[in-house]
Amino acid sequence: MASTPNGLARIETHGAKTKKHENGICHDDSSAPVRAQTIDELHSLQRKRSAPTTPIKDGASSPFAAALxxxxxxxxxxxxxxxxxxxxxxxxxxxxxxxxxxxxxxxxxxxxxxxxxxxxxxxxxxxxxxxxxxxxxxxxxxxxxNLSPAELYEQAIKYEKGSFITSTGALATLSGAKTGRSPRDKRIVKDEASAQELWWGKGSPNIEMDEHTFLTNRERAVDYLNSLDKVFVNDQFLNWDTENRIKVRIISARAYHSLFMHNMCIRPTEEELEEFGTPDFTIYNAGQFPCNRYTHYMTSSTSVDINLARREMVILGTQYAGEMKKGLFGVMHYLMPRRGILSLHSGCNMGKQGDVALFFGLSGTGKTTLSTDHNRLLIGDDEHCWSDTGVSNIEGGCYAKCIDLSQEKEPDICNAIKFGTVLENVVFDEHTREVDYTDKSVTENTRAAYPIEYIPNAKIPCVGPHPKNVILLACDAFGVLPPVSKLNLPQTMYHFISGYTALVAGTEDGIKEPQATFSACFGAAFIMLHPTKYAAMLAEKMQKYGATGWLVNTGWSGGRYGVGKRIRLPYTRKIIDAIHSGELLTANYKKTEVFGLEIPTEIDGVPSEILDPINTWTDKGAYKETLLKLAGLFKKNFEVFANYKIGGDSSLTDKILAAGPNF
Ligand SMILES: Nc1ncnc2c1ncn2[C@@H]1O[C@H](COP(=O)(O)OP(=O)(O)OP(=O)(O)O)[C@@H](O)[C@H]1O
Ligand SMILES: O=C([O-])CC(=O)C(=O)O
Ligand SMILES: [Ca+2]
Ligand SMILES: [Mn+2]
Structure with missing residues (x-):
């Protein structure tokens, strides 16, 4: 067949005869046809079988034995x-x-x-x-x-309404009626052992249930899962410290849940999976199916139940994937302290010189944002362990807030939102599939879950030496806490046990009163033991390894919410840089009234006048009044901890009490 100069085959008509047209049939393609007799056969050529994961072992080298x-x-x-x-x-x-x-x-x-x-x-x-x-x-x-992300995308898109591929390749999905955790529906089985070991009663997140009720809910979940055509099973690990690694199995009904956990837990290698055996802990996620309100203890159609003796967790009536992540975190808060390892609701990163920083803080205070730092190696954004050998991330992924996300302010997180990432509850253009990160139509708690290696400077394996700096983050919507203060050890303990933040409840209709939240150890919803147990461990480790404590306010400046503004992220980043570099250790300090905090007078790249909040308030009377109001809330919150001994030493408790506000 002749070709025209532009490379297209000339179409010959009217039976033009060339030697190639042996039986008068005109073929307009010159390449060999596919080696398939049927369409089905053609399709079967497309997918190559995955190699068997068992390598052929010595002594069993015949292909027959390997296959067996x-x-x-x-x-x-x-x-x-x-x-x-x-x-x-x-x-x-x-x-x-x-x-x-x-x-x-x-x-x-x-x-x-x-x-x-x-x-x-x-x-x-x-x-x-x-x-x-x-x-x-x-x-x-x-x-x-253990499906791959590509397989899970296909499952989600085919079978789960609300699943879409966004313009950057992420899987957008809806978590259903619940777009956040349900702490009031979380229950722990109270048996003889857990009655002794765990923290129960006022202030504790552990709401009890009995073994029988747990089994009733477990049976409900198992029956639901077995009634389905298919279930997803993930076998994965928690904790990068291989000596203290936990094997988890997650059984769920949705590809969304399976991909979320694929990203958030540590992904086993093929060899590790072969040796997996029996899991140490199993989650039954039947989140689409409600619990039965006639069942004892059930106060809503949602129930998230943990049984430490059986090493199981059952989820009914909520599809919010964070329940799995944070449920396992609770389990780690039980298992790790028994081994002398401190579990932490914190981000963690490391400088090029090996200096490690921990970032504690309640939801939305900046753990993920500030630990994701282009100049430092990311160890993890949310859950860590501190053992005698150093720090380790519990997870294999990050879970970033997406509201108002911008390429300019948080480039590494933006770039991580690509193929494989789960994007929860975001709103996007129906045609271009471009996500509008400012849209809160579904929820303000929009989230991205991605594997940690999607952050270019992730430290893999996610472990590091003992921390040098312990940064406590608070988003103070009252606008009276300084942007940064250096803490002594009793102050660090005081603020760690207090676990303060104040976010603004609803940001939509007009000015709302900031709401103070106190959550012991910056994670009261996840701890299993009394907060003083974790605080004692933290004090001991900080002392032993010489870590310095800092309190950083990522919240308001220039007045409370409605008057002032949130401290600009670039300023907070400069403050954090000065902590990492050691610049702030040798700075000049002055002491604040009421809270008795040491605040630096100068930081490179930060306007000096904002370092003492009183300077930024035009109404000094209002400042003083708000300061005293917040100090009063701190005092009131701390009352419940006043009689608790920390460690073996009650003088430590007195010192910690004295490290709080004084007025
Ligand atoms: N000065 C600031 N410092 C830190 N974060 C800020 C600041 N100003 C605005 N932000 C925004 O606040 C949010 C902090 O959320 P982040 O995801 O870091 O929370 P988190 O502590 O990791 O919470 P969670 O435990 O729920 O994951 C981000 O959306 C970030 O863009
Ligand atoms: O658990 C979640 O849903 C999100 C999170 O990290 C937190 O609240 O600390
Ligand atoms: Ca986070
Ligand atoms: Mn968190």
Missing amino acids: SEEERQRQQLQSISASLASLTRETGPKVVRGDPARKGEAAAKGAPSPHPQPVHHHHPHVTPTIAVSDSSLKFTHVLY
């Missing part, structure tokens, strides 16, 4: 998942099978070993399997095991 061992491994894995999903009361079921139910039979075209892998039944030992059978034991539940 891979099959055996898969059988054991399914057995383990079947055991996880088993009812505690029925004798048979569930039948679990690997793979997507939508792809039944497809594998045959590829010559896969078996188009329908052997189902695995769960049998309780020593019982006749004919009693107490349900229909669910006659059906298959397909297990989608």
Whole structure:
């Protein structure tokens, strides 16, 4: 066939004869046809089978033996998942099978070993399997095991309403009716052991439930999950400190949940997955299904239940993925202190010289924003452990707030919102799929969950040496706390136990009164033991390793909310830079009234007048009044801790009490 100068084949008509047209049929393509007889066969060529994950071991080097061992491994894995999903009361079921139910039979075209892998039944030992059978034991539940982000995207887009690919490649999704955690629906099983060990009563986040009620909810979740065609199973790790790593299994009904946990937990390598075995902790996420209000203890249709003895968590009636993340964090707050390891609701980063900083703070105070720093290595943004060997991140990903996100102010977080990232509850243009980060139509708590390696200067593995600086973040909407203060150890303890922030409740209709929040250890919702236990550990570690405490107000300046403004992020970044560099250790200080805080008089790149908040208020009387009001709230909050001994030493408690506001 002749070609025109521009490379297009000339279309020949009227039976123009060339030697190539042997039987009078005109072929207009010159490349060889695909090697497929049918469309199905063609499609089967597209996907190459993943290599078996078991490497051929020495002594079993015949391909036949390797194939067998891979099959055996898969059988054991399914057995383990079947055991996880088993009812505690029925004798048979569930039948679990690997793979997507939508792809039944497809594998045959590829010559896969078996188009329908052997189902695995769960049998309780020593019982006749004919009693107490349900229909669910006659059906298959397909297990989608540790799927890749690409596979999870396809599942989400195909089956979960509200799933879309944004213009930067992230998976936009909706978390349903709940767009935040439900702390009042979180319950912990109170048995003999936990009654002794945990913090119960006034101020504690641990709301009790009994073992029987837990089992009722667990059965409800398991039955729901088994009634589905397919469930997602993630086997992953928590804690980059390999000596203290926890194996977690998450069983969920949504690709969104599976991808969220894929990003947020530590992703095992293929070899690690082979050796995974039995998980240390299992989550049953049946969030689409409500709990039963006739069940004892249930006060709403949501229930998030933790049973430490069984090492299980059950989620009913909320699809907010943060429940899984923070539920596991609670478990770490129980497990780690038993090993002498302090668990922390903090961000963490490290300078090029190896200086580590921790960033404590309640939600929205800046842990993620300030630990994500282009000049430093990110160890993690939210959950850490501090052991005798240093710090380690608990998670494998970050969970950034997205409201008002901008490329200019937070470039690293913006750039992390790409293929693989879960974007929760954001609003986007229906055609261009460009996200409008200022839109709060669904919620103000819009979030991005991405693997930590999406931040270019992530420190992997996410571990580091002992911290040099401990930064306590508060977003003070009253506008009276200084932008930065240097703390002595009793002051650090006082502010750590207080866990103060004041955000503004509703920012939409007019001026609202700032709301003071006190949350012990900057994470009262997640701690399991009495706050003084964690505080004592922090004091001991800070003293032992010579860390300096700082209080940084990322909130208002120039007046309270409605009058002043939030401190500009570039100024806060300069303040943080001066802490990291050591500049602030040798600065000149003066002491504030009432709170008795040491504040620097000068910082490179920050206007000096803002360093003492009184300078920024035009109404000095209003300043003093607001200062005293906040100090009063601190005092009142601390009353409950006044009689608690910290460590073995009651003089430490007196010192801490004296480190609070004085007026
Ligand atoms: N001066 C400032 N310092 C820090 N953050 C600021 C400042 N001004 C505005 N912000 C905004 O405040 C928010 C801080 O949220 P961030 O995600 O860091 O919270 P977080 O402490 O990590 O909370 P969570 O535990 O809920 O994840 C960001 O949206 C950030 O852009
Ligand atoms: O858990 C969440 O939903 C978000 C978070 O990090 C927090 O609240 O501390
Ligand atoms: Ca965060
Ligand atoms: Mn958090």
